[in-house]
Amino acid sequence: xxxxxxxxLNTSPESFTPGEFILLSDRQSDASFLIHHFLxxxxxARCKVCFVALVQSFSHYHAVSQRLGVSLTQAKxxxxxxxxxxxxxxxxxxxxxxxxxxxxAMSFLRDPAAGxxxxxxxxxxxxVGSSGxxxxxxxxxxxxxxxxDDVSVLLSLGxxxxxxxxxxxxxxxxxxxxxxxxxxxxxRCDGEAEEDYADDEGSEQLMRGLTHQSCxxxxxxxxxxxxxxxxxxxxxxxxxxxxxxxxxAPKKVFQFKVxxxxxxxxxxxxxxxxx
Amino acid sequence: xxAPVKSVDKPPAECSPLNFTSFQKKSRSKSLSIPGTRPSxxxxxxxxxSGVTSLDYLLxxxxxxxxxxxxxxxxxxxxxxxxxKYFLAEGVVCRHELxxxxxxxxxxxxxxxLPAPILDDVAIHRPGxxxxxxCEPQDTLDAMKIAWRYQNLxxxxxxxxxxxxxxxxxxxxxxMEPEIRQAAKWHRFYHPEHPPLxxxxxxxxxxxxxxxxxxxxxxxxxxxxxxxxxxxxxxNILRVGLHSLGSALWGDDLCCHDNPKNVHALTxxxxxxxxxxxxxxxxxxxxxxxxxxxxxxxxxxxxxxCDNAIALESFKGSERETNPLYKDYHVLGxxxxxxxxxxxxxxxxxxxxxxxxxxxxxxxxxxSGL
Numbered sequence: 001x002x003x004x005x006x007x008x009l010n011t012s013p014e015s016f017t018p019g020e021f022i023l024l025s026d027r028q029s030d031a032s033f034l035i036h037h038f039l040x041x042x043x044x045a046r047c048k049v050c051f052v053a054l055v056q057s058f059s060h061y062h063a064v065s066q067r068l069g070v071s072l073t074q075a076k077x078x079x080x081x082x083x084x085x086x087x088x089x090x091x092x093x094x095x096x097x098x099x100x101x102x103x104x105a106m107s108f109l110r111d112p113a114a115g116x117x118x119x120x121x122x123x124x125x126x127x128v129g130s131s132g133x134x135x136x137x138x139x140x141x142x143x144x145x146x147x148x149d150d151v152s153v154l155l156s157l158g159x160x161x162x163x164x165x166x167x168x169x170x171x172x173x174x175x176x177x178x179x180x181x182x183x184x185x186x187x188r189c190d191g192e193a194e195e196d197y198a199d200d201e202g203s204e205q206l207m208r209g210l211t212h213q214s215c216x217x218x219x220x221x222x223x224x225x226x227x228x229x230x231x232x233x234x235x236x237x238x239x240x241x242x243x244x245x246x247x248x249a250p251k252k253v254f255q256f257k258v259x260x261x262x263x264x265x266x267x268x269x270x271x272x273x274x275x
Numbered sequence: 276x277x278a279p280v281k282s283v284d285k286p287p288a289e290c291s292p293l294n295f296t297s298f299q300k301k302s303r304s305k306s307l308s309i310p311g312t313r314p315s316x317x318x319x320x321x322x323x324x325s326g327v328t329s330l331d332y333l334l335x336x337x338x339x340x341x342x343x344x345x346x347x348x349x350x351x352x353x354x355x356x357x358x359x360k361y362f363l364a365e366g367v368v369c370r371h372e373l374x375x376x377x378x379x380x381x382x383x384x385x386x387x388x389l390p391a392p393i394l395d396d397v398a399i400h401r402p403g404x405x406x407x408x409x410c411e412p413q414d415t416l417d418a419m420k421i422a423w424r425y426q427n428l429x430x431x432x433x434x435x436x437x438x439x440x441x442x443x444x445x446x447x448x449x450x451m452e453p454e455i456r457q458a459a460k461w462h463r464f465y466h467p468e469h470p471p472l473x474x475x476x477x478x479x480x481x482x483x484x485x486x487x488x489x490x491x492x493x494x495x496x497x498x499x500x501x502x503x504x505x506x507x508x509x510x511n512i513l514r515v516g517l518h519s520l521g522s523a524l525w526g527d528d529l530c531c532h533d534n535p536k537n538v539h540a541l542t543x544x545x546x547x548x549x550x551x552x553x554x555x556x557x558x559x560x561x562x563x564x565x566x567x568x569x570x571x572x573x574x575x576x577x578x579x580x581c582d583n584a585i586a587l588e589s590f591k592g593s594e595r596e597t598n599p600l601y602k603d604y605h606v607l608g609x610x611x612x613x614x615x616x617x618x619x620x621x622x623x624x625x626x627x628x629x630x631x632x633x634x635x636x637x638x639x640x641x642x643s644g645l
Contacts, residue, residue, distance in 0.1 A: 056553075057554065060553075087550035091547060091550045091551065156580060190576070
């Protein structure tokens with residue numbers, strides 16, 4: 001959890017607006033540090049987290065979260081975290097072995113053109129199970145949260161853009177509207193925004209569609225002037241609806257630098273290297 | 276020198292008579308100590324050398340175990356092939372196991388063309404020779420009077436001392452000697468040897484890629500590289516070299532058509548490869564003829580599925596050959612993907628789109644890595 005990011009977003013683990021769809025996007029950069037922030041943020045906020053990790057292994061997130069002060073294995077044991085390791089489960093679909101039972105969540109890989117129904121059913125069973133009132137031994141967690149890292153790899157695996165947008169809409173309805181939880185998704189884009197690539201309409205379409213569905217967007221980009229050792233990029237915050245105090249500007253831009261144990265955000269031009 | 280420290284678990288009476296001291300170094304770290312690897316200074320990941328020392332520097336110390344390096348081939352596949360062979364040669368010198376897959380050349384031929392390592396300071400391992408370690412004292416002529424503590428050490432290091440060095444230099448003008456090459460354990464996958472099976476699943480993957488993935492998974496599980504299974508006592512690294520994936524010889528039409536039929540076959544394979552590597556002690560180098568692929572978005576998704584990507588552009592035959600800026604260099608390398616596993620400290624001299632020159636031509640035929 002990055003404290004500076006919390007102050008920019010005006011949230012804290014004790015009080016955050018429920019029912020939000022937060023979109024993390026990047027263009028020719030890497031926004032995965034934001035996923036680590038939100039993962040540790042919601043775990044510290046005692047929410048029930050369903051994490052669909054499609055591009056990295058569990059040990060990767062575990063190692064980074066330990067540096068941020070959260071233990072993923074403990075959260076998994078307590079039942080607070082449901083972790084879908086997409087890489088591992090995809091192997092059992094690509095290389096089926098008779099003795100291994102078929103894992104449901106990634107079975108869409110067998111026929112990606114058909115859609116993401118199996119993945120949605122997995123998400124639904126994980127988040128609905130929390131609010132379904134467990135026994136006396138089950139701890140009561142906060143509102144459910146769905147984290148996805150990352151959505152654009154589904155396009156590489158053969159899923160259509162429309163199917164991914166449908167999936168995100170279903171997740172938003174279930175988690176945000178019905179259960180008053182949050183959804184955080186990461187989408188990655190490759191090309192330049194200005195040029196109109198006819199071939200990259202897949203990920204551009206997906207990013208535009210998800211931006212339309214979201215209420216808060218954090219867009220990570222590299223610096224337009226190139227590489228800098230002290231500034232690793234800039235983040236653009238975009239709020240859709242007005243905040244409760246009504247004073248917020250809808251857009252803010254900050255620059256950031258990634259450290260070993262956190263990320264520091266600063267206004268443009270106020271990097272320590274410059275001042 | 277300090278007085279000998281009593282070891283924690285052995286009483287002094289049980290010390291072997293040849294150990295003059297009962298000092299035992301307590302090794303606190305449980306990290307794997309596999310020859311040819313070293314932990315990264317940034318985040319403790321296990322790194323192996325790619326064979327090219329300057330490339331190791333650009334990668335932040337070396338290739339991380341469990342990751343994929345994508346090399347976008349240059350036009351005539353000359354320098355990408357050279358880096359491919361350097362990677363395999365480094366594996367032979369470090370006693371790692373190799374897995375070589377190709378559709379165009381027989382993997383045996385690729386292995387015979389490996390460059391010769393420069394090992395002039397270390398004796399080459401000859402399997403027939405007896406190691407000179409012996410417990411009984413040497414002849415009185417050889418008995419040491421002053422440095423008597425070193426009496427029982429072997430006179431000549433009879434094994435390749437590659438575990439102490441990370442990264443070697445190679446002589447491209449010579450090929451590796453057969454004795455060194457044959458000491459290496461390796462596995463092959465030659466695509467024409469695997470006829471297509473009739474599979475009932477209509478997955479987007481091609482049968483050639485499925486067979487390759489299955490063969491790699493079988494090697495990983497059989498030879499003990501799988502991290503989910505209990506590992507054998509002596510651990511090793513598997514170096515996976517996949518040559519020219521996506522080319523027509525693999526049965527893929529990515530390079531032939533503007534709108535290929537199996538658009539997601541290669542990306543699905545790379546996803547499965549990533550899954551296999553993350554759970555095993557292996558590292559992969561994949562070369563792709565990207566100059567034949569018209570779809571830039573597809574190249575972008577291929578690049579993002581690999582942890583590191585470099586694109587090579589050879590100067591031969593291009594207009595840059597006569598540009599005076601590039602006269603000392605053979606090839607231009609472009610960094611496409613910084614790698615997400617080491618995001619805390621990006622390497623010192625590259626960004627997402629900047630280029631890095633390497634490939635100096637040197638007047639001496641030997642020694643300079645690319």
